[in-house]
Amino acid sequence: MLDNLDLLAALTVQHIRLSVPPIVIGLAVALPVGWVAFRFGRIRGAVLSTAGILYAIPSLALFPLLPALFGIGFLSELNVTIALSIYALALLSRSVCDALNAVDRDVRQSATALGYSSWRRFWAVELPLAGPVILAGLRVAAVSTVSLVTVGVLIGVQSLGYLFINGFERRILEEIFTGVLLTMLVALLFDAVLVLLGRALMPWARGSDARRAPQRIEVAP
Numbered sequence: 435m436l437d438n439l440d441l442l443a444a445l446t447v448q449h450i451r452l453s454v455p456p457i458v459i460g461l462a463v464a465l466p467v468g469w470v471a472f473r474f475g476r477i478r479g480a481v482l483s484t485a486g487i488l489y490a491i492p493s494l495a496l497f498p499l500l501p502a503l504f505g506i507g508f509l510s511e512l513n514v515t516i517a518l519s520i521y522a523l524a525l526l527s528r529s530v531c532d533a534l535n536a537v538d539r540d541v542r543q544s545a546t547a548l549g550y551s552s553w554r555r556f557w558a559v560e561l562p563l564a565g566p567v568i569l570a571g572l573r574v575a576a577v578s579t580v581s582l583v584t585v586g587v588l589i590g591v592q593s594l595g596y597l598f599i600n601g602f603e604r605r606i607l608e609e610i611f612t613g614v615l616l617t618m619l620v621a622l623l624f625d626a627v628l629v630l631l632g633r634a635l636m637p638w639a640r641g642s643d644a645r646r647a648p649q650r651i652e653v654a655p
Contacts, residue, residue, distance in 0.1 A: 435612055442597075446616055449593040452583045453624065455515050457576050460522025467523065468530025469556070482528050489524035493517060493585045514586040521582060522575045529571025533564035566639040569632045573625050580621040584613070594620070 435442065471481040496517045501508045504516065537560050545559045584595030597613030600606075632639065 435608075442612065442616065445592065445594050445596055446620065449580070449583055449617070449620055450623075452511065452514060452586065452591070452593055453518075453576075453580050453620070456518035456522050456579050457572070457624075459515070459519040460526050460575060460579075461572060463519070463523050464526035464530050467527045469534060471527065471531040472534040478531065482531060485524040485527040488520050491520075493521075493582060494588065496520070497589050509590045511586075511591050513589065514583070514591050518579050518582055522579055525575040525578060526568075526571055529568055529574075530564070533567035533571070534560055536567055537563045562636065562638075565636045566632070569628065569636070569639075573628050576624045576628060577621045580617060580624055584617060 467481065467485070471478045497513055498508065500506065500513050500516050501510075506512050506516075541559060541563065542555065545555045550559065583593050584598060586593055587595035587599055594613050594617050597609050597616070601609030601613065
């Protein structure tokens with residue numbers, strides 16, 4: 435490690451850079467999708483089942499499929515970004531739906547009685563109250579995304595996954611272990627940042643589920 439600090443630093447920065455966009459895009463798309471699933475009960479099962487099916491698509495199958503659908507380069511970073519955004523969306527859609535469903539019905543009725551429109555009620559009442567549960571789901575999605583970024587090395591997109599492939603080919607177990615360790619540290623960094631953001635943006639949720647570590651981490655095949 436000491437002989438390769440420059441390489442490790444460069445790969446770590448690249449890994450972080452590749453991880454951020456899918457998390458942000460996944461959350462941005464999951465909010466309306468989760469709201470639709472919550473708002474229209476008749477299609478809720480179909481929407482959430484579709485999200486689950488998307489998450490079940492193996493990444494090695496998704497990488498060659500996306501260029502044909504979107505006309506992007508197979509070796510493009512955009513290929514990895516879109517694939518990981520789909521996985522983040524699949525995880526977060528259910529979290530958003532469950533979070534909105536957990537908001538007390540009396541609170542919604544009170545907001546409506548005060549003259550809140552559906553749009554204003556969502557942004558001013560429902561979303562803030564659902565925030566802690568959404569944050570818990572976002573933490574799971576973030577850790578999952580950090581893990582899945584390593585798969586991008588199989589199509590030539592460099593990240594900490596390079597240490598796995600290079601270490602395996604050269605039979606250097608220390609290099610593989612270093613890649614695992616750094617990936618875990620990046621995941622912990624993302625989780626810590628999200629916890630701090632949650633405390634700053636949702637002070638009313640301190641001491642709630644927003645401060646608890648996720649109980650389960652799912653990784654796509």
